[in-house]
Amino acid sequence: MARKKIALIGAGQIGGTLALLSGLKHLGDVVLFDIAEGIPQGKALDIAEAAPVEGFDAKLAGTNDYKDIAGADVVIVTAGVPRKPGMSRDDLVETNAKVMHQVGEGIKQYCPDAFVICITNPLDAMVLVLQQASGLPPHKVCGMAGVLDSARFRHFLAEEMNVSVKDVNAFVLGGHGDTMVPVTRYSTVAGIPLPDLVEMGWITQERVDAIVERTRKGGGEIVGLLKTGSAFYAPASSAISMAESYLLDRKRVLPAAAHLTGQYGVNDMYVGVPVVIGENGIERIVELKFTDDEQQMFNHSVDAVRELVDACKKLGAL
Ligand code: A3D
16 A cells, blocks of 8 residues: 655644654655745755654655645645734734645645645634635645644643543634633543532632633743744644544544534634544534533634634635
8 A cells, every 4th residue: 555645835843843743653755845945855854864763664855846745645734924922823814825825726736635734823714715725625624723722721731630631631612812712511531521520629610710711822822932933843743633533534533623514603614613534534523512601702712713714805815
């Protein structure tokens, strides 16, 4: 059986980490694409030279030519600009929408059968621009944010309760911004929901509230520390778990920005919801029953995404 091919559009901080993780996890051959000359070539060669030490056989190539992504099974898109301190994700709309158009054209021409995962911010709007520009069916194009936001939530909860991160499950839904919705009722430790853990005295409601707030601002916390860019290790790990679920048909249930057609009362927009990812891409959208409070928070988050989509429409990007 031929090796799978993973195309990484954008060879920056996340792109380079994605390439290394793809090698370490034996996902397939990797092509790193970037408009910057030398960067994708240099990173590909550097990671190829790690392969004998790590013991993986993937071929790694760097390129500035879209034709080299031909036939890719998975495309992960990080092309664009990240946030600097003081910037919100929304400040990136104009620049990154143009980039999504170029990337969409490249995908349309060279790998129309790929499963595409967008990471470029502002995520929920950029994935819609990318899907439309690529012409791929919506179930083959999704956005990574929920796995990362949930991983942040899981990390903070595990640290607080002094338990293994493996046993902490959590869902963060809605748009990838400060209005995202960490759903505490569906967040568990070994199957025990957070509200029960509060009753059991494992964690106080005040700490849960503080962790929800820290999760919402998790990206900004890292931007503030790094000063020159945004998070890249955890975003790369998160996207790789989605790619793996597609390539290995694992049918994992993960939060992802998916194209909604009426679910959760949302139409023709990408918003973070739980989905099943398998060999057919986004195979199912899981519709949770929200409480009134949760529905209100979710609607508020969807409104923030709608504003970004409208901004893209004004710019002529959609
Ligand atoms: P960075 O290290 O700057 O890499 C971006 C790369 O894109 C650079 O190497 C650029 O040369 C390249 N690039 C720019 N324009 C183009 C183009 N037209 N075609 C191809 N390549 C191009 O950024 P990063 O890797 O840290 O972040 C990448 C994106 O991910 C940014 O938009 C971030 O805001 C976003 N991000 C999203 C999340 C989510 O959870 C959704 C988390 C972290 C970062």
